[in-house]
Every structure is written in C-alpha cells, then in structure tokens.
Amino acid sequence: MKETASSSLIISHLLAIILLCICPTNARPVVKISESMLNFICSKTEDPAFCMQALKSDPRTATADLQGLAQVSIDLANATAAGAYPLIQTQLHQTKDPALKQQYTECLDSYEEAIDDIEFAREKWSSKDYIALNQAASACMTDATECQDAITTDDQAFSLPEETKKLFQLCKITLLISGSLMQTN
Numbered sequence: 001m002k003e004t005a006s007s008s009l010i011i012s013h014l015l016a017i018i019l020l021c022i023c024p025t026n027a028r029p030v031v032k033i034s035e036s037m038l039n040f041i042c043s044k045t046e047d048p049a050f051c052m053q054a055l056k057s058d059p060r061t062a063t064a065d066l067q068g069l070a071q072v073s074i075d076l077a078n079a080t081a082a083g084a085y086p087l088i089q090t091q092l093h094q095t096k097d098p099a100l101k102q103q104y105t106e107c108l109d110s111y112e113e114a115i116d117d118i119e120f121a122r123e124k125w126s127s128k129d130y131i132a133l134n135q136a137a138s139a140c141m142t143d144a145t146e147c148q149d150a151i152t153t154d155d156q157a158f159s160l161p162e163e164t165k166k167l168f169q170l171c172k173i174t175l176l177i178s179g180s181l182m183q184t185n
C-alpha cells in the first residue's frame with residue numbers, strides 16, 4: 001500500500017517534469033502592458049484620449065503584453081475600416097453628383113487597400129515579422145489619408161471624415177506598437 005502511494009508520487013513528479021519539458025524553451029513570460037506604457041504609446045498620437053479609450057474598449061488590453069496589444073489595435077483598425085466601407089458604398093450609390101461619385105469611388109478604393117493592408121498586417125503579426133507589420137500599418141495610414149484627400153465636399157450628414165480619422169489613428173497606433181516590438185524583439 002505504502003509502496004503504491006510512493007510510486008504514484010514518483011509518477012506524478014515525472015509527469016510534472018515531462019509537462020515542464022513540453023513548454024517551448026524560448027517561451028518568455030508575458031509582460032503585461034503597464035498604464036504608463038499605454039500612456040506613452042498614446043502620447044505619440046494626435047488624439048491620446050481617443051487612443052486610450054479605443055485600446056481600453058477591448059477587454060484583452062487589460063491583460064495583454066505588447067504583442068497582444070498589437071493584435072488589439074489591428075482588430076480595431078479592421079473593425080473601423082470594415083464598418084465604414086458599406087457606408088461609402090451606400091453614399092456612392094445614392095449620390096447623383098458626378099464629382100461626388102468620383103470622390104467616393106476614390107475613397108472606396110482607398111478603403112479596399114486599407115482592408116488589404118490590415119489583412120497583411122495580421123499575417124505579419126502572426127509570423128512575428130514586426131518590420132513588415134510596421135510597413136503595413138504605415139501603408140494603412142497612407143490609405144486613410146488618400147480617402148481624406150479625395151473627399152473635398154463637406155457632407156455633414158455622413159460620418160465618413162470621422163471614421164477615416166479614426167482609421168488613421170488606429171493604424172498609427174499599430175505602427176507605434178510595431179515600432180516598439182521591433183526594438184524589443
């Protein structure tokens with residue numbers, strides 16, 4: 001009886017050792033992002049309050065490390081781009097003004113590119129290629145700016161300028177985080 005107990009103890013110890021050994025040898029502890037790090041990243045954007053509020057709107061931010069925060073910012077940028085896209089399509093189909101049609105068409109193209117760049121950013125994030133992630137985030141900022149520049153009309157009924165500004169900010173946040181990841185990896 002006693003022997004059985006001690007051998008099962010040995011087995012459970014062995015199991016623990018085996019389980020420990022299964023862990024990847026290069027596993028690093030997750031360094032949870034601090035409030036001051038969040039503030040530091042957001043202080044480099046045009047609208048730090050928006051940046052803080054946007055990042056904190058995702059519950060994952062509370063326990064994320066820098067890598068996890070990059071994923072949050074990519075998802076936020078994607079949600080904004082994917083949300084605004086049908087708005088532009090609707091606007092494009094409703095307007096009769098040829099000049100405006102042209103502007104919305106250009107803007108829609110820019111959003112298509114932004115969505116592609118964000119998809120690319122996610123792939124590069126997955127493969128931990130932070131240089132390419134940085135480039136994709138930068139391309140996304142350019143796309144947002146191109147849409148902003150394309151729309152010269154002052155259409156108050158339509159939230160597109162606001163959404164495009166948001167998209168720019170979120171891609172910039174991704175750029176800043178990937179910049180930090182490039183330095184620490």
Ligand SMILES: *[C@@H]1O[C@H](CO)[C@@H](O)[C@H](O)[C@H]1NC(C)=O
Binds near residue numbers: 075119
């Ligand atoms: C972006 O959002 C769309 C729509 O919700 C989704 O289908 C797509 O997989 C998302 N892409 C990324 C890169 O998160």
